Amino acid sequence: MGEPLALEASGLTKVYGHGHTEVVAMRDATMRVRRGEVVALLGPSGAGKSTFLLCVGLINPPTRGSVAIGGRLIQDGPDSLGDLRRFRREHIGFVFQKSNLIPFLSAVENVQVVGELVGKAPSVARRRAMELLGELGVGARSLNMPTQLSGGEQQRVTVARALANQPSLILADEPTAALDSVRGRQVMQLFRDVSHTHGTAVIVVTHDHRALDVFDTIYEMEDGVLTQTTHASVLGQRSAG
Amino acid sequence: MNLAIRDIRRNSGRFALTTIGIGMLLMVVLGMGGIYRGLVDDALVVTRGVGADVWVVQRDTRGPFAEISRLPRSVVDRVATVPGIHGAKEFVFHTIQREHRGKPLRMGVLGLGWPIDKGEGLPLVAGRPLAQNHFEMIADESLGLALGEKLRLAKDTYTVVGLTRWLVASGGDGIACFTSRDAQAIQFDEPGESIRLERRARRARADAIDFGRTQPRVLERAAGTSRDIAALPGPAISAVIAGLAPGVDPANVQRIMGGWGDVTVYTATQQEELLLKGSVDRARRQILLFRVLLTIISAVIMALIIYTLTLDKLHPIALLKLIGAPNRTIMGLILQQSLIMGALAYGVGYLIGMRLFPLFPRRVLVTNDDLLRVAGIVLLISVVASLLGIWKAMRVAPNEAIG
Numbered sequence: 001m002g003e004p005l006a007l008e009a010s011g012l013t014k015v016y017g018h019g020h021t022e023v024v025a026m027r028d029a030t031m032r033v034r035r036g037e038v039v040a041l042l043g044p045s046g047a048g049k050s051t052f053l054l055c056v057g058l059i060n061p062p063t064r065g066s067v068a069i070g071g072r073l074i075q076d077g078p079d080s081l082g083d084l085r086r087f088r089r090e091h092i093g094f095v096f097q098k099s100n101l102i103p104f105l106s107a108v109e110n111v112q113v114v115g116e117l118v119g120k121a122p123s124v125a126r127r128r129a130m131e132l133l134g135e136l137g138v139g140a141r142s143l144n145m146p147t148q149l150s151g152g153e154q155q156r157v158t159v160a161r162a163l164a165n166q167p168s169l170i171l172a173d174e175p176t177a178a179l180d181s182v183r184g185r186q187v188m189q190l191f192r193d194v195s196h197t198h199g200t201a202v203i204v205v206t207h208d209h210r211a212l213d214v215f216d217t218i219y220e221m222e223d224g225v226l227t228q229t230t231h232a233s234v235l236g237q238r239s240a241g
Numbered sequence: 242m243n244l245a246i247r248d249i250r251r252n253s254g255r256f257a258l259t260t261i262g263i264g265m266l267l268m269v270v271l272g273m274g275g276i277y278r279g280l281v282d283d284a285l286v287v288t289r290g291v292g293a294d295v296w297v298v299q300r301d302t303r304g305p306f307a308e309i310s311r312l313p314r315s316v317v318d319r320v321a322t323v324p325g326i327h328g329a330k331e332f333v334f335h336t337i338q339r340e341h342r343g344k345p346l347r348m349g350v351l352g353l354g355w356p357i358d359k360g361e362g363l364p365l366v367a368g369r370p371l372a373q374n375h376f377e378m379i380a381d382e383s384l385g386l387a388l389g390e391k392l393r394l395a396k397d398t399y400t401v402v403g404l405t406r407w408l409v410a411s412g413g414d415g416i417a418c419f420t421s422r423d424a425q426a427i428q429f430d431e432p433g434e435s436i437r438l439e440r441r442a443r444r445a446r447a448d449a450i451d452f453g454r455t456q457p458r459v460l461e462r463a464a465g466t467s468r469d470i471a472a473l474p475g476p477a478i479s480a481v482i483a484g485l486a487p488g489v490d491p492a493n494v495q496r497i498m499g500g501w502g503d504v505t506v507y508t509a510t511q512q513e514e515l516l517l518k519g520s521v522d523r524a525r526r527q528i529l530l531f532r533v534l535l536t537i538i539s540a541v542i543m544a545l546i547i548y549t550l551t552l553d554k555l556h557p558i559a560l561l562k563l564i565g566a567p568n569r570t571i572m573g574l575i576l577q578q579s580l581i582m583g584a585l586a587y588g589v590g591y592l593i594g595m596r597l598f599p600l601f602p603r604r605v606l607v608t609n610d611d612l613l614r615v616a617g618i619v620l621l622i623s624v625v626a627s628l629l630g631i632w633k634a635m636r637v638a639p640n641e642a643i644g
Contacts, residue, residue, distance in 0.1 A: 050643065059563065059640050089565020096643055102557045104251035109242060116242055117566055145251075161564070173643060 004071025006168045006201030007033040007056060012065035014051050014224075025051040029065070029226035031219060033201045035168065038192050040212060041205045042229075043221035049205045050173060052221065056203070057092055057171045058084045070168040089117050093162025093200070095172035100158060101146040107157045108133060108142035114164040125164075132160035136190065152183040159190055163198060170194075172204040176211075185211045244561075244570070245577035248554060259546045260582055264589025266539045267619060271594050272601075273532040274611045277525055279604035284411035284521045287351065288512055290362060291332065293482035295320075295494055296507040304512055305334045305479035306411060307519045312478050316504060320481045323497050325489035330354030331478040333424040336414060339394065348384055349410035350428065352421030352478070360403065360418050368403035374420055379403035381415035395430030399423070411521060413603045421478065440464050536618055543586075543626035547579045551630035558634050559642035568635065575630040583623030587616060 012029040015022055026048040033039050043049050054060035056067050058074060067074045069091055074084070094100075101110045108129045115125025133139045136156040141149055149157065155175055162170045172191065176184030188211040191202045204215070212218065220229045249256050288296075288306070297320050299310040314331060321329040333352025338345055353360050353371065360370040360379050368388045371377045378399040380386040390401045399419065408416045419427065440463070447463040448454070481504075485491060491508045498506040507515065517525075551558075558571055591612070598605035 054640055054643070059638075085562065085565045085567060087565075088563075094563055100560055100642060102560055104244075104248040104554070104557065105242075109247065113242055113244070113561075113566075114564055117564065117570070122242060 003035060005032050005068070006035045006037070006070060007031065007203070008068040009052075009056050010066050010068075012052065012055050012062040012067070014048070014055060014060070015063040024224055026055070026062075026221075026224040026226070029221075029224075031056075031203075031226060033169070033203060033217075035201055036195055036199045037201050037216045038195045038214060039201070039203045040215040040218045041203055041221060041226075042207070042209075042218065043205075047221040048224040048226075049221050051224075052226065053171050053173055053203070053205060056169075057094065058088050089114065090165055091167050091169065093165070093167040093170040095155070095158045095162050095170060095175045097174040097177040101154055101161075103146055106143050106145055107138065107149060107153075110146070110157055111161045111164050114161055118165050128164060129160065132163055133157065136160050136194075152186065155183075155187050156190065159187070159194065163194055163200070166198060167200060170200055170202045172202065174205055174207065176206065176208050181208075181210060184208055185214075188214045243577070244574045245581060248550075248557075248574065249578060249581065252550065252553070256550075256582070260585045261589055263539060263543055263546075263582065263586035265593065266535060266542070267586050267590030267615065268594040268597070270532055270535045270539065270618070271590055271607060271611065271615050272598060272605055273528050273535065274615065275594075275598060275605035275607040276601075276603065277528045277532075278606035278608060278611065280411070280521050280524055280528075281517060282606050283407070283409045283413060283604060284516050285513055286408055287334070287349075287410065287416065288509065288516060290364070290408070291358075291482055292362060292484070293332075293512075294485040294491060294509055295326070295483045295498075296332075296509070296512045297481040297483070297498060297504050298479075298507065300503050300505050302505065303515050303519060304507060305332065306512075306516050310479050312481060312504065314478055316481050317478070319501075320483050320498065323494060325486050325494050327484040327486045328357060329481055329483040330357050331421045332480040332482045333421045333428070334479045335424075335428050336410065336412070337394075337427065341392065346384065347414045348380075349412075349414050349416040350424050351416050351418045352424030353418050354482075355420035355422070363403070363418060364405050364408055365403050366406045368401070370403060371418070371420060372402065375423055376400060377402045377419075378423075379405060379418040381405045381408040381417065383407075383409060383415035384417065386417075395427045397423070397426065407604055409604070411516060425478070536622065540622035540625055543579065543582065543622060544629050547575065547582070547626050547630040548633065550578060551575055551633050555633070555637050556642060559637045559639055562637065562639035563642045571634050572631050575634055576624065576627045579623045579627035579630070580620070583619045583626075587619045 009029060009031045012026060013024070014026040015024050017023055029052055041049050041052065051060070055062040058067070074087065102113070105113060108126065111129035111132055112122070112125045115128055116122055120128070130139065130142060133142045136159060138153050138156045141153055146154055176187050188204070191204060192214045194200060195202045218229050220227050296304055297312070297316060298304045299312055302308050302310045304310055317329050317331050320326055331352065331354050334349065336347065336349050338347040340346065355371065355374055359372070363370070363379060365379070366382065368379070371379065376397055376399050378392070378401055380401050382404050386392065386401045388401055388404055392399050392401065410416055443463040444460065447460050452459060485494060495506045495508065498504060561571055594607070598607065
């Protein structure tokens with residue numbers, strides 16, 4: 001038996017509303033991601049990408065289907081809100097379009113707080129936070145508040161926060177949307193580096209086709225339907241368009 | 242890591258101003274209690290100060306503090322003969338208002354039973370007790386009189402020989418102590434013209450009856466001084482106060498004197514109850530209502546502030562939920578902020594109050610019990626105030642942090 005998959009999402013369907021107001025945001029989505037694999041999820045706005053991330057991120061439960069993270073089937077397992085939240089803080093890291101740092105915490109505290117939430121001693125959590133910030137090149141800015149950091153620096157702190165508890169899965173929703181192309185590519189490269197260094201699976205929702213070469217696997221989503229594709233196919237569509 | 246303190250640090254200016262505002266409200270809550278305690282203490286200072294076990298007052302009256310009570314001086318001797326009574330003495334009390342240094346001077350006039358009582362038991366802060374039967378007074382410092390200062394009252398001039406602190410009547414007027422003779426002279430002072438008219442009227446009345454015409458001495462005395470007319474009473478006193486010998490049951494003494502047709506007898510406790518239920522009770526209830534209102538207002542303001550602070554950080558709260566923070570972390574964040582605000586506001590209220598209260602015209606007496614009680618109330622309203630914010634925070638979904 002091989003190593004368990006970092007993520008195994010099977011037949012995920014999400015329906016909002018009911019009756020004549022019913023909207024199917026995602027239908028029968030299936031995705032398998034290995035540890036250390038970097039996955040891009042492409043698709044136009046409203047295609048259902050964020051819905052997919054919310055479901056596999058255990059924030060919004062799917063109407064149908066199952067999610068297994070690190071070999072643990074979540075839908076059949078811990079079902080209370082508290083249990084899901086605990087599982088989330090121990091196994092999943094999040095990075096979003098806006099840096100989403102807690103505004104009243106400094107850079108290092110933003111990372112440290114995640115460690116403390118899983119019960120690490122403050123000194124241990126802080127040391128780990130400093131290591132990660134140093135590793136991601138923002139160690140010198142660790143005491144700055146989020147408003148004192150540039151967009152790229154904020155995203156690096158967010159990535160450090162996502163890595164703080166050594167999760168098996170990082171979910172990133174358009175993390176480069178607020179960055180210029182150079183910084184955007186740096187962040188994408190960062191995901192690849194941390195994925196390979198820490199063995200973390202990363203799923204990145206992106207519109208940015210310029211950095212697709214950093215991804216191991218590419219998925220596309222349109223009208224709630226998820227399909228796996230290739231670099232060539234995506235680039236071909238783009239040039240045809 | 243304490244998230245509450247870190248959030249406060251970010252909003253320190255607004256938090257500090259709010260805390261000062263709430264602190265001042267709490268100071269008023271504390272002060273209201275202090276004003277009530279001061280009222281009660283002021284009302285009881287005289288009754289407790291004279292140390293009487295029994296108060297004998299005019300029949301069917303509530304005593305000199307509630308209404309006018311007049312007794313002939315002879316009641317003192319009668320009371321003294323009752324078994325178990327120890328040290329009966331006259332008590333004279335009334336309020337006057339005179340002009341002094343161009344300003345109105347209102348004072349309670351307390352007659353001391355000279356020579357038994359010279360004022361040794363008064364809370365003297367300067368000077369000495371009375372040393373002579375006439376023309377000396379002990380004044381409360383709230384009257385603004387200095388030691389050695391002379392004050393013209395009725396037809397005599399009195400010298401301030403002693404000063405007391407917080408010896409005031411239930412209405413807040415400072416009390417001046419005289420011998421009871423002097424106190425009566427001040428109370429019953431009549432202008433010369435009034436006395437002359439009264440003598441002429443008496444002479445006219447005596448002239449109009451056979452007895453007056455047949456007894457020349459009667460006519461002669463009718464036109465003379467009041468004290469020479471045996472049928473006319475001397476100046477009245479307000480009450481007779483007396484102590485009880487050790488082991489004597491006040492109820493027994495009360496029963497004996499209760500049979501007399503011209504007096505009503507109260508124990509010291511009854512006299513205090515009458516005083517509190519009469520003049521102080523309405524003020525007490527009014528202050529209590531104000532206190533309750535202010536406490537509710539403080540709680541509402543705190544709740545709104547905590548709620549507003551929570552609204553300001555709904556996004557960070559959603560983010561905390563998203564990264565897996567348990568509800569108790571988020572509830573703790575809001576509750577701790579509320580408690581910190583309450584504790585700091587209490588400290589601010591206490592510190593400002595302790596500096597302001599002594600400047601008030603009437604005594605504000607804040608006891609340790611009151612401090613503890615208000616601290617308990619602050620703790621309670623801090624918890625209650627946080628509930629609205631917690632309720633709002635619990636309704637925030639983690640996905641609100643996205644997008």
